[in-house]
Amino acid sequence: MNxxxxxxxxxxxxxxxxTLAIMAILAMIAIPSFRNMTRRNQVTTSTNRLxxxxxxxxxxxxxxxxxxxxxxSSDGETCQTTTTYDTGxxxxxxxxxxxKANTKFDNTSPATNLLLRYTQAQQGVSITGQDNxxxxxxxxxxxxxxxxxxxxxxxxxxVVCYRDGTSGVGTSTSxxxxxxxxxxxxxxxxxxxWPVGSACTPS
Numbered sequence: 001m002n003x004x005x006x007x008x009x010x011x012x013x014x015x016x017x018x019t020l021a022i023m024a025i026l027a028m029i030a031i032p033s034f035r036n037m038t039r040r041n042q043v044t045t046s047t048n049r050l051x052x053x054x055x056x057x058x059x060x061x062x063x064x065x066x067x068x069x070x071x072x073s074s075d076g077e078t079c080q081t082t083t084t085y086d087t088g089x090x091x092x093x094x095x096x097x098x099x100k101a102n103t104k105f106d107n108t109s110p111a112t113n114l115l116l117r118y119t120q121a122q123q124g125v126s127i128t129g130q131d132n133x134x135x136x137x138x139x140x141x142x143x144x145x146x147x148x149x150x151x152x153x154x155x156x157x158x159v160v161c162y163r164d165g166t167s168g169v170g171t172s173t174s175x176x177x178x179x180x181x182x183x184x185x186x187x188x189x190x191x192x193x194w195p196v197g198s199a200c201t202p203s
Contacts (some may be wrong), residue, residue, distance in 0.1 A: 046086070061093075104138055111197060128203040153185040
């Protein structure tokens, strides 16, 4: 009895070329969308981290009945005199009897300064805070959860934008819109989108 071997049919050259062309078109569509989604996530994540740590500092001040502060820090040990927060920041408290609001963290004096949290540099974004000469770039909360000193405290803005690089200020675009975090004098916190095309620095 004769048996005919089954023929295995592969892709023709034309079919392979059509398939590769379709894959290339899909990649051209998908890659920019994925990249923009990643950038938006970086902005959202960094905004939420700063929001969480400001809320944490406020809550700790109330629960401890002491001043608690937050300041920019790139090493987790010292406060930087800057309005740039993407290099990192720390949250710290003062011991009873040494509670002097708006004092920079002193890592050589653990008896009077207690480091509560260190958030390291945020990648792919710029975080610019509002100039606050009253507080000497240290944000402090009192036992009521309000900014200190309460008599001269003012609303503070922080702008988070995607940044292509490791330095400078980012940009707010329709594809990756920036975010604004507002700290009120009362200690309240809100976030909202930053206008597209606006400079990523608080006014």
